[in-house]
Structure formats: structure tokens, C-alpha cells
Amino acid sequence: MPADNTPRNVDNGTVNGRERQRGSVPSFLFISFVLFMLTNHSGDEFLARHQYQDALRSLSYQLSNFTAWRNGTESDFSLPDVDVTAQPLVDFFLHHGHLQDPSRASYHPNITGFLRGEGSAHHITLPSLAGETVPWKPLAVEYTSELNITEASERAGSWNWTASEKVALSLVEKPTVDPQTGQRLSHDVALAHGRIEFTDINTSDELRLEFEAIHFITSGSFYGFALPNGRQIDIRLLSSLVPEPHKNATADMIKPEIEARIKKLQQLIDDGNIVVDPDAPNPDEGIKTNCSFTFQAHLVPSKVPQYLMTELEEEIQKPTGASTVEPPRIAVDALFLSKDCGILYEIHEAEGLRSRTFFRKVTTYAATAGIVYLILLFLLIRQMEISRTPSGIARVSRWTLLFQATMDSLSFAGHITFAILFDGRASLSLVAPAFLACTLFIHEAQFAILVYQVQLPEDSVPTVQPTPNVINPPTEAAPTVIAPSLPVVGPPQQPPAAATNAATTETSGLLLFWRFITSDPQIKVWLALFLFVIVLVRVILSPVMGVLYVAFSYSSIWMPQIIRSARRGRGSGLSKEYLLGTSACRVYLMLYFLVCPKNVLEVQPRRWTWLLAMFVFAQVGVVLLQDQFGPDFFLPARFKQVNVYDYHPVLPLPDAEAPEQSLGDCAICMDAILIDSTSGFLHAMQKRMVGGGATARKSYSLAPCHHLFVSEILILLFMYGALSHGYSKHTECLEKWLAIKNICPQCRRPLPPL
Structure with missing residues (x-):
């Protein structure tokens, strides 16, 4: 084998050479397969497509009936009666917005983004309030007086409302435009929709509700519905929640919004752009709650004049780099009421973060x-x-x-x-x-x-x-090393041909595939x-x-x-x-x-x-x-039971009067390992090697398979001239080999670390 003069450092593994490049095909196939499995939702997309089509039919039906109702013709749609017992209870917990002095204060015209805060739930049925002395008890009892307690408990489900102290809202506001002219219908009214998440502080479980609301910008007030995820909200009913002076303005927003949603759904279906909702309810998990809520919310006014708030909003929507006022804090108070479950949930100053700020x-x-x-x-x-x-x-x-x-x-x-x-x-x-x-x-x-x-x-x-058995050589003969008895490491013995054929016959295809893997x-x-x-x-x-x-x-x-x-x-x-x-x-x-x-x-x-x-x-x-x-x-x-293989057992030196002072041939370069007998230091070193000197023994290596190598430079012997050039040129043979392969160069058996 030709000598390898490439310098290597075995301790840190560095080598000045090139490694054999490994193919990247398995890596590419693995990554592709993982991405396919993680993103493959062919079955979910099939169900989502049907849901899109069902939603499209439902919106088309709602639009036709709502249009007929607005035109005064025969229609299956009508607004429900206003619940007069709800507003007094809401007024007790929530202070409604009022017009601010535009020169001193204003409301955020758009709070698209994320809100987080804390809330508290109250069971407002008569049995739940028994023994309570809260001042709003009469209002709650009147609001739930016709409620069936058994049915309310079943609708409430398994969700623990009293432990839902953390709440998060994601909200999107957009102005409603005329589909014919593209102009904004109103600068004081906007539609908002999004999701609210309640978190159980004990289990960290989450409950998600979808909501639709109408936002009156001047007063900073919101009116809307919230239903469990998976149930569709009829936005035509928003008109029944707002105060009487705003009913017509709210109804004017509904038809263009339904038409815009129909157009968007139809475009998604035609383009095949079906998005699977990752938060869609899983039927196997059961229904956490089936409560439906109405809610009202109010923005906390900011101490920013109206004209500065308008400039800030224009810069947020269409950045130009112009200097504006520092964005004021967004805070919202809200109250959710569920008459069919007898639950009241209040939110205290949830702090908001605008989506554009969040994206930055x-x-x-x-x-x-x-x-x-x-x-x-x-x-x-x-x-x-x-x-x-x-x-x-x-x-x-x-x-x-x-x-x-x-x-x-x-x-x-x-x-x-x-x-x-x-x-x-x-x-x-x-x-x-x-x-x-x-x-x-x-x-x-x-x-x-x-x-x-x-x-x-x-x-x-x-x-x-292994502990080699060393027999002291006679005076006129070369030393003899009897190799220790070691277990032979090699491939297992092959079974007889008949047994192999029988086993192959009985082996199934799946087992063969498993063996291949x-x-x-x-x-x-x-x-x-x-x-x-x-x-x-x-x-x-x-x-x-x-x-x-x-x-x-x-x-x-x-x-x-x-x-x-x-x-x-x-x-x-x-x-x-x-x-x-x-x-x-x-x-x-x-x-x-x-x-x-x-x-x-x-x-x-x-x-x-x-x-x-x-x-x-x-x-x-x-x-x-x-x-x-x-x-x-x-x-x-x-x-400390680590038993590391020792490559340097005690070996005898050749007889001093032998014609060739050699420990044998190096198993890698096949040259004789010669010792200079002219050195006066040789006799002392012979005693050290036979006697087991650790430093001397490290000048050679005996593998488990009994092949002899030279492993390290003995600097002390070089200093005294005890080694000839013939010995020194064999140094580090084994280190160089182990830097390439961890097998014996002669018998190809695995070698332990040196």
C-alpha cells in the first residue's frame, strides 16, 4: 500500500484531503415525502370544497330573501323581536360610547389586528345566583326567566367557563363599498368579523368562537353575534342588535357584503383555491359548547384630536413616510351574553395591536x-x-x-x-x-x-x-509471541442450503421488505x-x-x-x-x-x-x-466500568544477538520495523519494554486480530538515538489508517478506537 503523506490530526479529525461525496437523492426524497405527508389534505380538500359550495348556496338564498324583504315583497326573512330585558343588563356592565370633542379626543377608526385581555364569566340563571347579593341579580333573573335550566346545561357542554380568564380576539375591519360604483357606502359604519379564543387557565385548552359585528366609528361601539366554530352566522340579523336610529344604516351594509362574499366564494371554487381550515372542529373530539352569544363592545377613547387620528390612519393604510402622532393605545371593553345557556362574560380593557404593526x-x-x-x-x-x-x-x-x-x-x-x-x-x-x-x-x-x-x-x-502469553526466548533464537484467544468477529455462519431455501419459501413479501429496510x-x-x-x-x-x-x-x-x-x-x-x-x-x-x-x-x-x-x-x-x-x-x-481496548500490551524484544533486530513487519506498509543495536540505550529500553514500560509500549500497537502496527512517535527514544530511520518512517501508520477506515487493513475486521 503506498504511503500516505497527507497530514492528519486524529484527535480532532482534521484532514487535508477530500472525502467521497455522498449522494443527496435519499435526502431529497425524504424531504419531499415529509412535505407531501404534511401538506397532503386531499380528503380534507374534498370536504372543504363541499363546504364552500354549501356556503355559496346558503349565501345566495340569504341574498334573495333579504333583497325581497328590503324591497317590501314576499320573503321568508324577517328580523326577530328586540329583547328588551337584555339592554338593562348590558348597560350595568358596559358604558356605551358617546361622541367625543373632536378637538380633544377620538376613537380608532379601524382596529384590525389582535386583542388580548382578561375576562370573567358569570352564570346568570336563578339557581346559579341563589344566595348571591350582587346588584345586577334582578336584571339577570329577568333576562333568563323563561330559560329551561336542563336544556341550558346541555347546550353549555363540557367547557369550564369559570376558568376561562384569558381571552384573545383577532379582528378584521373593512369598509363596505357599492359593488356598482366601488365607492364606500358610509364613513361612519364598517363591518368586522374575526375569532375570539377563550383559554382555560387550568388545562390551557382553548375554545374558539366566530363573530360578526357592525362598528360605529363615531361612537366607538360594536354590536354583533358570536357562535362556536363551524356554525354560520347570519349577518342579516345584525340590524336587530343596533339602536333604532342605526337600523337602516346597518341594513344598507348587509346586501353589498353578501354580494361580495358570494363573488369571492365563487372565484375560489372556480380557481380551485380551496383552503382547509386547520381549526375546523373535529367530530371525534365532541362539542365543547353549543352556546350562541350576542355581544356589545366599546373602545376606550384616546386623547388624540380627530384630525391627527385621521392622518395616522391614512399613514397606516398608505405609508408615505410622513411624520404623524404616536399611535395611541388600543383598549376594548366587551360583554357577551348567551340567553340559551344563561352565561354572561365580561372583558376588561383588552389591549390591541394593529395588524400592520404586528407584521413589522x-x-x-x-x-x-x-x-x-x-x-x-x-x-x-x-x-x-x-x-x-x-x-x-x-x-x-x-x-x-x-x-x-x-x-x-x-x-x-x-x-x-x-x-x-x-x-x-x-x-x-x-x-x-x-x-x-x-x-x-x-x-x-x-x-x-x-x-x-x-x-x-x-x-x-x-x-x-487481550493478555498475550509471552514466552521468554532462548539465547540463540528469536522471540515467540503466542496470540491470545479472542472471539473471532466476522459474518455469522450460513445455514445449510436446504434450510435457507425452506426459510425463503416461508418468508412473506412484507417480511422481505422489512428486512430490506x-x-x-x-x-x-x-x-x-x-x-x-x-x-x-x-x-x-x-x-x-x-x-x-x-x-x-x-x-x-x-x-x-x-x-x-x-x-x-x-x-x-x-x-x-x-x-x-x-x-x-x-x-x-x-x-x-x-x-x-x-x-x-x-x-x-x-x-x-x-x-x-x-x-x-x-x-x-x-x-x-x-x-x-x-x-x-x-x-x-x-x-467507572469503561474497559477500553489497550493497543499496547507487553511484547518481548528480539534477541540482542539476532542478525536482524526487528519486531516484525508493519501490517500496513509491510516494511520491517528495525531497531538500531548500536545504541547504548537499547539494553535499558529492552528492559523497559519487557517490563511493561508504558511509554515504550506506546511505540507499537497490537490490534484485537493480533496484527502488529506502529502507532506513535517515541520522542524520548529519538532524543537518545535509540531508534533508527528505518523505525521512525513507520510511525503513525495506524493513526493514518484509522483516519480513513475503522477496520484492519489485512483481515478487514472492525477495530476499536485508538
Whole structure:
């Protein structure tokens, strides 16, 4: 075998050479398959198409009847009677808006965005209020006097209203325009629709209601309906909720809105752009509640003159860079009433964030996250260059890489999902961290597969140290080394042909396919990773399971590496920059979502996150200390059971009077390992080697398969001239070989780490 003069450093795995490039086809197929499984909703799209068509027929029917009713002709539609018992109860909890002095105060003309606040629920039926002395009790009893308590309890369902103290609203306002002229019908009235989410503080479960409302801009008041997700709201009934002077103005908004919705639905169906609602109710989960609500809300007035508020709104809608007043705080008080369930729910000053402000916030987050993932990718590529040889790869734990790969795959899915849901620049900005997270995931998965393939034979390597039986040579003869009895590592014996044929005949096609999958290391790792990601994507939808997964994954980033180093008796081989940089980036992302109260997902802060962050860096400290003080430095003596194979057993030297002073031939370069007998230091070194001197023994290596190599330069012997040039040219043969393959160059059996 020709000598390899390429310099390598086996300790850190660096090598000045090129590796054989591995095909990227399995990676591409895996990513494509995962994306197909995660985004394939052919069955859901089929059901969604039918829902779109049903909604289109329903809107067309509503439009024809509403038009006939407005024209005074025969119609199946009529407004319900006004419930006179509801308004006194509403007035007790909610102060209605009134016209402000335009020179001193004003209301926000558009609050499209997100509102979050706290609320409280009250059961207002007579049995629930028995023994209560609240001042609004008579009003509530009169409002629910005709309510059937048994039916109300059944409609209320299993949802715990008293524990629903947190509420979030997403709202979209848009002016109603004339479909013929395209002009806005009214500058004082706008339609609003959106979703309200109640959160159970005990279980973190959520209840979603859809709502439709009419917004009177001058008074800052909202009137609307809220129904459980999946039930359609008839916007024609909004006229029955507003005060009498506003009924006609409200009715004028309804027909153009229905026509616009019909046109939009028809366009979506014709284009095949069917969007599956991810929050659609699941029939298997049961109905949490079947309560229907009417609600009224009122904006808290701001101390901004009307003309400045108008300028601010124009700049928000059509940015020009002009200087305007600082956007005032958005706050809303609201009251929800359910007569059929006997429930009153009040919201206290829910704070709002305009959608455009939120999208700017998302863009800033996307830029920061993109930089973090770019750093993570750079650090991983640097570490892959450092640990590119089998000796370096043997030190790395593949589970550490797989844990990070799953985290990045979920990050990719989350970023790309929000990129699809958002519109405009925020959507484009989220593509950057999604792409980098996907690229990082592919590199981590490929590196994990490479680590798995390199470490696959190590379980077959005997870890018991062989003790060669040394027979002292006679004076006139060369020494004889009797090889120790070791278990032979090789392929299992083949069964007889008849038995093989019978087994093959009885083997099913499915079993053959399973054997094919389990026989290929790459397929095994990709399949396991795929199944894990699929299950995790389904489980992570639960907020509680999501938090538990984050806690488990971050607490286990470096733990597999610590365990592997302690079990194998070798350092991690991971650079300090990779350990510290990766940990800092991972912890930064975790702290942003679980500590920052104003994060883009509005996740509530968790105080235990700081402890988790400290535990991550404590793991980094342990990994670094393992490289400094030994892999098992933290274990008590009775638990230090690592039995690493010793390549340097005691071997006898050749007789001093033999014609050729040689320990034998190097099993790699096949040249004789000569010893210079002219050195006066030789006799002393012979005694040291036969007597078991540790320094002398490290000048050679005996593999488990009994083949002899030269492993390290003995600097002390060079200083005294005890070794000839013939011996020194064989130094580091085994290190160079193990930097390429972890098998014996002669018998091809696996070799343990050197």
C-alpha cells in the first residue's frame, strides 16, 4: 500500500484531503415525502370544497330573501323581536360610547389586528345566583326567566367557563363599498368579523368562537353575534342588535357584503383555491359548547384630536413616510351574553395591536431568527469539517444530532405555515428562517446517518483486553509471541442450503421488505426520523405537549453526548465554538418564545425557562470538562466500568544477538520495523519494554486480530538515538489508517478506537 503523506490530526479529525461525496437523492426524497405527508389534505380538500359550495348556496338564498324583504315583497326573512330585558343588563356592565370633542379626543377608526385581555364569566340563571347579593341579580333573573335550566346545561357542554380568564380576539375591519360604483357606502359604519379564543387557565385548552359585528366609528361601539366554530352566522340579523336610529344604516351594509362574499366564494371554487381550515372542529373530539352569544363592545377613547387620528390612519393604510402622532393605545371593553345557556362574560380593557404593526414585528423576528439559523448552520458545517474522519466521527453522539434535527424540522414546519397564512412582506420574510431551518435539518440528518454508519460496527468489537502469553526466548533464537484467544468477529455462519431455501419459501413479501429496510443504515435512520417527526407534528398541536417537548428536547441537547463519552471512555471531539455557539443560539430562540412577553406568538412567559437555560449550559460545561479531566470524571469509582481496548500490551524484544533486530513487519506498509543495536540505550529500553514500560509500549500497537502496527512517535527514544530511520518512517501508520477506515487493513475486521 503506498504511503500516505497527507497530514492528519486524529484527535480532532482534521484532514487535508477530500472525502467521497455522498449522494443527496435519499435526502431529497425524504424531504419531499415529509412535505407531501404534511401538506397532503386531499380528503380534507374534498370536504372543504363541499363546504364552500354549501356556503355559496346558503349565501345566495340569504341574498334573495333579504333583497325581497328590503324591497317590501314576499320573503321568508324577517328580523326577530328586540329583547328588551337584555339592554338593562348590558348597560350595568358596559358604558356605551358617546361622541367625543373632536378637538380633544377620538376613537380608532379601524382596529384590525389582535386583542388580548382578561375576562370573567358569570352564570346568570336563578339557581346559579341563589344566595348571591350582587346588584345586577334582578336584571339577570329577568333576562333568563323563561330559560329551561336542563336544556341550558346541555347546550353549555363540557367547557369550564369559570376558568376561562384569558381571552384573545383577532379582528378584521373593512369598509363596505357599492359593488356598482366601488365607492364606500358610509364613513361612519364598517363591518368586522374575526375569532375570539377563550383559554382555560387550568388545562390551557382553548375554545374558539366566530363573530360578526357592525362598528360605529363615531361612537366607538360594536354590536354583533358570536357562535362556536363551524356554525354560520347570519349577518342579516345584525340590524336587530343596533339602536333604532342605526337600523337602516346597518341594513344598507348587509346586501353589498353578501354580494361580495358570494363573488369571492365563487372565484375560489372556480380557481380551485380551496383552503382547509386547520381549526375546523373535529367530530371525534365532541362539542365543547353549543352556546350562541350576542355581544356589545366599546373602545376606550384616546386623547388624540380627530384630525391627527385621521392622518395616522391614512399613514397606516398608505405609508408615505410622513411624520404623524404616536399611535395611541388600543383598549376594548366587551360583554357577551348567551340567553340559551344563561352565561354572561365580561372583558376588561383588552389591549390591541394593529395588524400592520404586528407584521413589522414579525419581519423583525424573521430577520433575527434567520441570523440565528445561519450561525447554527455555519457552526454545524465547521464541526462536520473537524469531525470528518472515522476517528472524529466515532466520538460524536448521533442522538444529539437527531434531537436537534427534529427541533429544526418543526421550526421549518412552523415558519413555513405562518409564511403561508400571512400576507405581504411578513410572509416573504418568514421564508428565510424556514429555508435555513430546513437546510440545517438536512445537514444534521445526513451527519447523523454518517455517524450511525461509522459507529455501526463498534458493538461487534470485543472490549475485553487481550493478555498475550509471552514466552521468554532462548539465547540463540528469536522471540515467540503466542496470540491470545479472542472471539473471532466476522459474518455469522450460513445455514445449510436446504434450510435457507425452506426459510425463503416461508418468508412473506412484507417480511422481505422489512428486512430490506432494516438492512440499509440510511433507510433505517431516515424512516425513524420521518416517523418521529410525523408523530411529533401531531402531538405538538397541543399547547401542553408543545411545552413539554421543548423542555425535554432542550434538556437533552448534550445529554446523549455526555453519556456516550462516559460509556466509551473518549472525549466528545466537539469544538468549543460549536458547543457554546449552538447552545447560545438554541437558548436564545427558547427564551424569546418562553420569556419575552411580547413575542410574535403571544406565548405566556414561563419562569422555569431560566432554569432550563442554565441546565443547557451546565451540560456544555460537563462536555468541556470531560475533554479536560476525562470522560468519567464525575462518576464515582464504583461506576467507572469503561474497559477500553489497550493497543499496547507487553511484547518481548528480539534477541540482542539476532542478525536482524526487528519486531516484525508493519501490517500496513509491510516494511520491517528495525531497531538500531548500536545504541547504548537499547539494553535499558529492552528492559523497559519487557517490563511493561508504558511509554515504550506506546511505540507499537497490537490490534484485537493480533496484527502488529506502529502507532506513535517515541520522542524520548529519538532524543537518545535509540531508534533508527528505518523505525521512525513507520510511525503513525495506524493513526493514518484509522483516519480513513475503522477496520484492519489485512483481515478487514472492525477495530476499536485508538
